[in-house]
Amino acid sequence: MDMDKLVSLCKRRGFLFQSSEIYGGLNGFWDYGPLGVELKRNIKEAWWQDMISGHNELLISNGAPCEHQMVGIDCSIIMHPQVWKCSGHYDLFHDFMVDCKESKKRYRHDQVRGRWALAKEQRVFIATQSGGDEGLQETEQKALKFFNLRAKSLEEISWDGPLVSLITITDFDKVLGPDAKAIGTLTPPREFNLMFKTIVGAMGGEESSAFLRPETAQGIFVNFKNVVDSTRVKIPFGIAQIGKSFRNEITPRNFTFRSREFEQMEIEFFCHPSQSPEWYKYWRDRRYKWYTDLGLSSSRLQLRDHDKDELSHYSCGTADIEYAFPFLPPGEFGELEGIAHRGDFDLKSHMEGKLVRSGDELVVELGEDGKPKHRGSGKDLRYFNDQTRERFIPHVIEPSAGADRGTLAFLCEAYFEEEIEGETRVVLRLNPRIAPVKAAIFPLVNKDGMPEKAKAIYGDLKKEFAVYFDDGGAIGRRYRRQDEIGTPICITVDGQTNQDDTVTWRDRDTLQQKRIPIQGLKEELRNLLKS
RNA sequence: GCGGGUGUAGCUCAGUGGUAGAGCGCCACGUUGCCAACGUGGCUGUCGUGGGUUCAAGUCCCAUCACCCGCUCCA
Numbered sequence: 331m332d333m334d335k336l337v338s339l340c341k342r343r344g345f346l347f348q349s350s351e352i353y354g355g356l357n358g359f360w361d362y363g364p365l366g367v368e369l370k371r372n373i374k375e376a377w378w379q380d381m382i383s384g385h386n387e388l389l390i391s392n393g394a395p396c397e398h399q400m401v402g403i404d405c406s407i408i409m410h411p412q413v414w415k416c417s418g419h420y421d422l423f424h425d426f427m428v429d430c431k432e433s434k435k436r437y438r439h440d441q442v443r444g445r446w447a448l449a450k451e452q453r454v455f456i457a458t459q460s461g462g463d464e465g466l467q468e469t470e471q472k473a474l475k476f477f478n479l480r481a482k483s484l485e486e487i488s489w490d491g492p493l494v495s496l497i498t499i500t501d502f503d504k505v506l507g508p509d510a511k512a513i514g515t516l517t518p519p520r521e522f523n524l525m526f527k528t529i530v531g532a533m534g535g536e537e538s539s540a541f542l543r544p545e546t547a548q549g550i551f552v553n554f555k556n557v558v559d560s561t562r563v564k565i566p567f568g569i570a571q572i573g574k575s576f577r578n579e580i581t582p583r584n585f586t587f588r589s590r591e592f593e594q595m596e597i598e599f600f601c602h603p604s605q606s607p608e609w610y611k612y613w614r615d616r617r618y619k620w621y622t623d624l625g626l627s628s629s630r631l632q633l634r635d636h637d638k639d640e641l642s643h644y645s646c647g648t649a650d651i652e653y654a655f656p657f658l659p660p661g662e663f664g665e666l667e668g669i670a671h672r673g674d675f676d677l678k679s680h681m682e683g684k685l686v687r688s689g690d691e692l693v694v695e696l697g698e699d700g701k702p703k704h705r706g707s708g709k710d711l712r713y714f715n716d717q718t719r720e721r722f723i724p725h726v727i728e729p730s731a732g733a734d735r736g737t738l739a740f741l742c743e744a745y746f747e748e749e750i751e752g753e754t755r756v757v758l759r760l761n762p763r764i765a766p767v768k769a770a771i772f773p774l775v776n777k778d779g780m781p782e783k784a785k786a787i788y789g790d791l792k793k794e795f796a797v798y799f800d801d802g803g804a805i806g807r808r809y810r811r812q813d814e815i816g817t818p819i820c821i822t823v824d825g826q827t828n829q830d831d832t833v834t835w836r837d838r839d840t841l842q843q844k845r846i847p848i849q850g851l852k853e854e855l856r857n858l859l860k861s
Numbered sequence: 862g863c864g865g866g867u868g869u870a871g872c873u874c875a876g877u878g879g880u881a882g883a884g885c886g887c888c889a890c891g892u893u894g895c896c897a898a899c900g901u902g903g904c905u906g907u908c909g910u911g912g913g914u915u916c917a918a919g920u921c922c923c924a925u926c927a928c929c930c931g932c933u934c935c936a
Binding site for chain 2: 333334337338339341342348351353354355356357422423427429438524544545577579580581583585588657665668750751753754755772774775776777778780802803804805806807808809810811813814820822824825834836841843
């Protein structure tokens with residue numbers, strides 16, 4: 331499938347627009363149009379229904395170790411800055427970068443190394459991105475070139491000290507950049523923040539700066555105690571949230587796939603440590619099945635377990651649900667959702683302070699003064715089981731899905747072009763549950779009372795379903811218009827309707843028609859949405 | 862971030878320094894009895910944006926923004 335065709339359809343039919351388009355657009359931001367908002371809402375509602383509101387906590391779900399409860403929450407986007415310090419985002423998403431004015435390259439400040447070289451009465455800091463022996467060799471080569479010396483005159487250069495980080499350097503005018511020919515081309519380090527910064531309060535200064543959340547998860551962790559205290563939930567249970575998150579991605583690309591503002595659908599599932607591996611497996615499989623049930627084909631979808639060295643510092647297991655997007659090279663997949671076993675990392679961080687791994691253990695990271703680098707809340711976030719009299723920090727399984735990525739995947743999967751009697755038909759084979767319009771109602775022609783009858787049916791169905799009325803142009807054209815936006819059913823009032831109160835029911839995928847009585851339409855549509 | 866490409870009507874795209882175009886779509890009227898029918902009429906443009914060169918710029922130059930491809934980087 332050609333991605334351009336889908337992008338064009340999305341624009342033409344009102345699924346997706348570039349943000350601020352009349353001003354030339356803004357990189358990494360997208361708007362959902364009238365049909366797009368319905369599609370995305372349907373996907374989010376399907377998720378909420380299947381994970382939370384429709385969940386039966388009295389039954390053991392397929393593959394689950396025991397019963398579990400599910401509740402929802404909706405947290406603020408801006409939170410206390412300490413949340414991000416303890417979660418690790420502040421340190422991780424907060425880099426200093428230096429730019430090279432000559433080579434136009436950008437380097438992470440802490441990843442550039444180098445050593446001082448003296449020759450021809452000049453002292454220069456020769457920088458490189460390599461470390462170890464490779465770094466030593468590279469700096470030698472660069473120094474020879476810079477001082478315009480032959481390889482055999484290497485001894486004319488004297489080296490002052492070992493390979494050190496650029497962080498230790500203050501006189502940037504004596505630095506030879508990793509890809510530069512002249513000295514002094516590197517800019518001083520500049521703050522490069524992957525989190526969006528904002529100011530709280532109209533008169534705010536630096537002390538009142540805050541961040542837009544880079545993930546929804548932390549709102550759940552900091553409310554863990556509130557939920558436990560207010561709802562009578564018992565472990566194991568999950569807290570779910572749908573909401574916007576923000577990341578200042580360096581390279582937004584591939585339509586909405588990597589955006590700077592995006593929507594997440596996240597569950598933090600809290601369980602006893604001894605049961606956590608079973609729950610991890612349960613959520614992994616359950617979440618994969620959710621996508622296939624809604625229409626993603628298993629040939630383009632994969633569940634991939636992370637390698638040991640790919641795991642985050644806190645994780646004891648992570649799997650990605652990935653989709654073979656058409657804009658990716660064959661064989662490559664893009665992430666739709668990550669299911670992570672996070673252990674007790676998050677709750678513990680918000681109790682004690684930012685954690686780092688030390689061997690097999692998580693310990694509070696200390697600052698230079700020997701105190702915690704980022705202090706936790708000091709609140710006791712342990713869970714007390716009054717049956718077993720056990721007090722413990724629950725382990726967490728986190729299925730974290732991207733709503734926009736899911737929406738994009740469903741669109742890609744649904745797009746088909748096919749030849750019908752020499753004409754190309756464009757059709758979105760969306761699952762009826764997520765289709766923006768469930769059915770369109772047409773009068774076959776605009777006479778003999780057909781429009782009146784069709785309008786009456788439309789008015790009645792509209793109370794319960796997202797339906798669309800169209801009497802413009804020939805009937806064939808109206809069918810194709812609906813095919814293109816994924817409407818599963820077209821209902822047409824024709825001459826026979828006046829005699830026996832039946833209408834034709836036309837299927838988007840098979841193009842087959844059947845006659846059904848007007849009274850049976852609602853039941854028929856309900857069945858369609860159940861499947 | 863780097864390199865290459867693209868930017869003209871809602872969409873797809875023509876356009877040689879000299880009057881802004883086509884197809885599709887959309888709207889109205891008529892016609893029309895089931896898969897992008899037909900007729901008539903109509904709407905649609907800051908030629909991505911800002912500068913410059915020129916008597917004259919959609920066209921040439923510079924800058925900038927956005928999108929696509931390839932690197933690079935990254936949750």
